[in-house]
Amino acid sequence: xxxxxxxxxxxxxxxxxxxxxxxxxxxxxxxxxxxxxxxxxxxxxxxxxxxxxxxxxxxxxxxxxxxxxxxxxxxxxxxxxxxxxxxxxxxxxxxxxxxxxxxxxxxxxxxxxxxxxxxxxxxxxxxxxxxxxxxxxxxxxxxxxxxxxxxxxxxxxxxxxxxxxxxxxxxxxxxxxxxxxxxxxxxxxxxxxxxxxxxxxxxxxxxxxxxxxxxxxxxxxxxxxxxxxxxxxxxxxxxxxxxxxxxxxxxxxxxxxxxxxxxxxxxxxxxxxxxxxxxxxxxxxxxxxxxxxxxxxxxxxxxxxxxxxxxxxxxxxxxxxxxxxxxxxxxxxxxxxxxxxxxxxxxxxxxxxxxxxxxxxxxxxxxxxxxxxxxxxxxxxxxxxxxxxxxxxxxxxxxxxxxxxxxxxxxxxxxxxxxxxx
RNA sequence: GUGGGCGUAGCUCAAAGGUAGAGCACUUGACUGUGGCUCAAGUGGUUGGGGGUUCGAGUCCCCUCGUCCACCCCA
Numbered sequence: 159x160x161x162x163x164x165x166x167x168x169x170x171x172x173x174x175x176x177x178x179x180x181x182x183x184x185x186x187x188x189x190x191x192x193x194x195x196x197x198x199x200x201x202x203x204x205x206x207x208x209x210x211x212x213x214x215x216x217x218x219x220x221x222x223x224x225x226x227x228x229x230x231x232x233x234x235x236x237x238x239x240x241x242x243x244x245x246x247x248x249x250x251x252x253x254x255x256x257x258x259x260x261x262x263x264x265x266x267x268x269x270x271x272x273x274x275x276x277x278x279x280x281x282x283x284x285x286x287x288x289x290x291x292x293x294x295x296x297x298x299x300x301x302x303x304x305x306x307x308x309x310x311x312x313x314x315x316x317x318x319x320x321x322x323x324x325x326x327x328x329x330x331x332x333x334x335x336x337x338x339x340x341x342x343x344x345x346x347x348x349x350x351x352x353x354x355x356x357x358x359x360x361x362x363x364x365x366x367x368x369x370x371x372x373x374x375x376x377x378x379x380x381x382x383x384x385x386x387x388x389x390x391x392x393x394x395x396x397x398x399x400x401x402x403x404x405x406x407x408x409x410x411x412x413x414x415x416x417x418x419x420x421x422x423x424x425x426x427x428x429x430x431x432x433x434x435x436x437x438x439x440x441x442x443x444x445x446x447x448x449x450x451x452x453x454x455x456x457x458x459x460x461x462x463x464x465x466x467x468x469x470x471x472x473x474x475x476x477x478x479x480x481x482x483x484x485x486x487x488x489x490x491x492x493x494x495x496x497x498x499x500x501x502x503x504x505x506x507x508x509x510x511x512x513x514x515x516x517x518x519x520x521x522x523x524x525x526x527x528x529x530x531x532x533x534x535x536x537x538x539x540x541x542x543x544x545x546x547x548x549x550x551x552x553x554x555x556x557x558x559x560x561x562x563x564x565x566x567x568x569x570x571x572x573x574x575x576x577x578x579x580x
Numbered sequence: 581g582u583g584g585g586c587g588u589a590g591c592u593c594a595a596a597g598g599u600a601g602a603g604c605a606c607u608u609g610a611c612u613g614u615g616g617c618u619c620a621a622g623u624g625g626u627u628g629g630g631g632g633u634u635c636g637a638g639u640c641c642c643c644u645c646g647u648c649c650a651c652c653c654c655a
Contacts, residue, residue, distance in 0.1 A: 270655075284654095435650095494614095554613095
C-alpha cells in the first residue's frame with residue numbers, strides 16, 4: 159500500500175454512512191422546526207478572522223490551526239470553528255436587512271480542522287453541526303438553542319446527556335473579576351504549575367479549570383464569577399435559569415465552564431455524555447454579545463451552539479442506541495445459461511428504470527452462487543431467468559425470506575414488485 | 581507539544597531467535613436450475629515502512645508512519 163490517510167482524519171465508509179445521514183437529517187429537521195436556515199460558508203477563511211475572534215492566546219489559535227499561504231501570498235486557515243465564519247457571512251451579506259434588531263437564525267453542518275494530537279473522539283478533521291441566533295439579547299433565545307441541542311441528542315437516543323451552565327460576564331464585569339482572580343492567585347502563584355503561571359498573564363479565566371491537583375486546591379477558594387456579575391449579566395443568568403425551569407430542562411451550574419474561545423459573554427454551556435473517556439464533551443456554546451461589533455458590524459447580541467458529530471455517534475454506540483438491521487430490499491436477477499444472459503440484462507434495465515434497486519451477477523456464476531450472494535447482500539427478491547422461463551416468456555420470482563417462488567409472465571413482474579414494494 | 585501501549589490474511593487474533601498459523605469471511609464442490617444448516621477442499625501475507633544485529637528476525641536494536649490511552653485542549 160503506497161498511501162495512507164493523513165494522521166488524525168477518517169474515512170467514513172458505506173457501512174457507517176447511514177448513521178451519519180440519519181444524524182444529519184435529524185439535525186436538519188429540528189432546525190426546520192425551530193426555524194433556523196442553513197448557511198454554507200467556505201472551508202477556509204482569512205487567518206485573521208479566527209485569530210481576532212477566537213483570541214490570540216487560545217489553544218485553538220496559538221497551536222491548532224491549519225494555516226497556509228496561497229499562491230497570492232494570502233494567509234488562509236481551514237475552518238477552525240463554526241461561529242466566526244457564520245458571523246462573517248452574516249455581516250458581509252447583510253443578512254440583518256433593514257431591521258437592526260431582526261433575529262436571524264442560521265444553522266450549519268461542516269467539517270472543522272484542528273491540528274491536535276489525535277485520540278479517541280478527537281480528530282484533526284471532525285464535523286460539527288451548529289446553530290446561531292443572531293440579533294436578540296433575550297435569555298429565552300439562549301434557552302431555545304439549548305433546547306434544540308438537547309432535543310437533537312434525545313432524538314438520537316442519547317438519554318444521559320448533562321447540561322453544564324455558567325455565566326462568564328461581559329465587558330463591564332469580567333475585567334473586574336479577572337483582576338480579583340489575579341489578586342487572589344498572586345500569592346499562591348509560585349506553587350502553581352507552569353501552565354497556570356503562563357495563564358495568569360495570558361488567559362486568567364483558564365486558571366479555573368486546571369486539572370493539576372495543587373492548582374485545584376488553591377482555586378477552590380477563588381472568587382466566583384457568578385458572585386461578581388454586573389446587574390445586567392446577573393439578571394440575564396437568573397432569567398435563563400427561570401426559562402430552563404419553565405421548559406423542564408435540567409442543568410447543573412458549574413462555574414468552571416469557561417470555554418476555549420474568547421468571544422463568549424454571559425451564558426456559557428457545555429453538554430457532556432457518559433462513556434467517551436477523556437473527551438466527554440459532545441457540544442457547547444454560549445452567548446457572544448460583543449463579537450459582531452468586534453467584527454465591524456453594529457452592536458448585535460447573539461447566541462449559538464456547536465455539536466461534534468463524531469462524538470455524538472460514539473456516544474450513541476456507547477448508549478447502545480444504534481439500530482443496524484436494514485430491511486431487505488431490491489431484486490437480484492439470476493440468469494442461467496448463455497441464452498438467458500441478454501434477457502437478464504434487459505430485465506435488469508427495466509427494473510432500474512422504474513426505480514427498483516436491482517443487480518445482476520456479471521460473472522454469470524452458478525445459480526447457487528448467485529442466490530447465496532443475493533441472500534448475503536440482503537435482496538428481498540430473486541428474479542430467475544433460465545431456459546424454461548425463456549420458452550414461456552415468464553420469470554420465476556423467489557421471495558428470499560420465505561423461499562416461496564412462483565412463475566409469472568415477464569410483463570407482470572414490474573407491477574407485481576411495485577405492489578409488493580408498498 | 582509531553583509520556584506510555586499496540587501494528588501479523590478482508591476481520592478477530594496465535595506464533596516467547598529456527599518451515600508464518602487458527603477461527604470467521606470468501607471461492608468451489610457434495611447438491612449437473614435454487615441461498616440460509618452441515619461437511620470437504622481451495623484462494624488469500626512484502627508480519628505498517630526503512631535500516632541494523634545475527635548462520636538465521638514477526639520476535640532483538642534504531643529510525644519512521646499509523647493507531648489507542650493519559651496529559652494538554654476541545655467537539
